[in-house]
Amino acid sequence: MNPKEYKRNLWKGVYAGEYQKHVTISTIGSTTESAEEINDKIVYMEDLEKRKQVYGICGECNEPGTGEDWCQPCNAKRFKDNFKNWTNITYITRGGFGKVYSAEWSEGYIYYWNIENQKWLRISNAKVALKSLNNSSYLSMEFLNEMCIRDSTKASDIYSLGIMMNEYISEETPYNNIPHNHALAIKICKGLRPNIFKYTPKLLADLITKCWDAKVENRPITKELYQELEKLYYEQSKYRSQINEYGDKIKLNRTSEKRSSNIQTHPQAIYTSRILNFKNLPEPVNSDAIKTTLHYSECLDCQLDELDLNEINQDEENNIE
Incomplete structure (x- = not known):
């Protein structure tokens, strides 16, 4: 039997006025309660029940979603498998912490993974900017912690x-x-x-x-x-x-x-x-x-x-x- 027959779309639609579109990763090492942390609209990665309630379930791994029509673990694996196919990248300039590139994204911006058809739903022919960090292979935990804080x-x-x-x-x-x-x-x-x-x-x-x-x-x-x-x-x-x-x-x-x-x-x-x-x-x-x-x-x-x-x-x- 075709494995695709077992995969169903179990996502839930998310209204931005009620909840955020994607989960928030809690700030590493931070104990300060911010305005965002007491906002009922916020959904945290570790809150499995709320993720299930707001986003639904991934029809492939059967885990609560991490965003609207989004499963971070499943999609991360798909990105990794497809890295070798990335092309059309042009060097633009160097900054203090890395290099900036321009890229033609022929397949386009990913909207979500279509579970039933087993392919990405994309907005094609997008032009994007890419940035590589200097010495990215040797990033310390302190650096990653700082990046997490900045992104929150x-x-x-x-x-x-x-x-x-x-x-x-x-x-x-x-x-x-x-x-x-x-x-x-x-x-x-x-x-x-x-x-x-x-x-x-x-x-x-x-x-x-x-x-x-x-x-x-x-x-x-x-x-x-x-x-x-x-x-x-x-x-x-x-x-x-x-x-x-x-x-x-x-x-x-x-x-x-x-x-x-x-x-x-x-x-x-x-x-x-x-x-x-x-x-x-x-x-x-x-x-x-x-x-x-x-x-x-x-x-x-x-x-x-x-x-x-x-x-x-x-x-x-x-x-x-």
């Missing part, structure tokens, strides 16, 4: 996401006209933030600003961001007029100003990863512009112009000396 709700990653969202919309790299040094770190602690592009839709400007809040407890956690963005996706009709209005303004503005071609990058503006060990930084605070945006949801320009920055740079260098 870190506020600095939320801040970085806000930076990337704004960079994508504005087509400008942050702080491109000044040196990336100790003086800039001080100004960021004192409330300096990149320009929020004036034609950014209000709903996205609000989200970006929350990610930049100086108080880490005020920033959204990863699951909240995911749920907020998914809500925007499924409620597009509600925000359609606002998105279309700003979309037309952005296109017109970019055409008239030719923004990308006019950007001049400072020679000491460094965007490759590196270790920064700045000391004696002030306690982080929000600028008045950030506070205004948070309270009144207005998109205000909170970056100083180059002349102001040069004056502040000089003052702070004199104070440091």
Whole structure:
């Protein structure tokens, strides 16, 4: 008898507003109770009963699922068996901790394993970025523990996401006209933030600003961001007029100003990863512009112009000396 006849789809659909799409791996060595840990929407890897209740059962290994239509142990074995077939990889650049590659994923993004048909359901012809870590064959437990901690709700990653969202919309790299040094770190602690592009839709400007809040407890956690963005996706009709209005303004503005071609990058503006060990930084605070945006949801320009920055740079260098 064909073994496939024994395999059935036993997954359960997951609504993101009720539970997360995939399980959370508990932070190694951490005893601090975070906001995420007390959230009923969170499902942990070790909670077998909740995994079974939320995601259903894998029709192949008969273990509780680890996500929507997902079994981590079964799929990990499939990935390992297929590594030898990975092709179309192009070297891009080297960072402080590894190398970055561009790849054409001809088979495409994996959505889930189709148990009944015994094949992946994919979104084909995807272009992806790959990163290899230096000395990855000799990773210590301390390094793995740190990576696990970083991958679980870190506020600095939320801040970085806000930076990337704004960079994508504005087509400008942050702080491109000044040196990336100790003086800039001080100004960021004192409330300096990149320009929020004036034609950014209000709903996205609000989200970006929350990610930049100086108080880490005020920033959204990863699951909240995911749920907020998914809500925007499924409620597009509600925000359609606002998105279309700003979309037309952005296109017109970019055409008239030719923004990308006019950007001049400072020679000491460094965007490759590196270790920064700045000391004696002030306690982080929000600028008045950030506070205004948070309270009144207005998109205000909170970056100083180059002349102001040069004056502040000089003052702070004199104070440091």
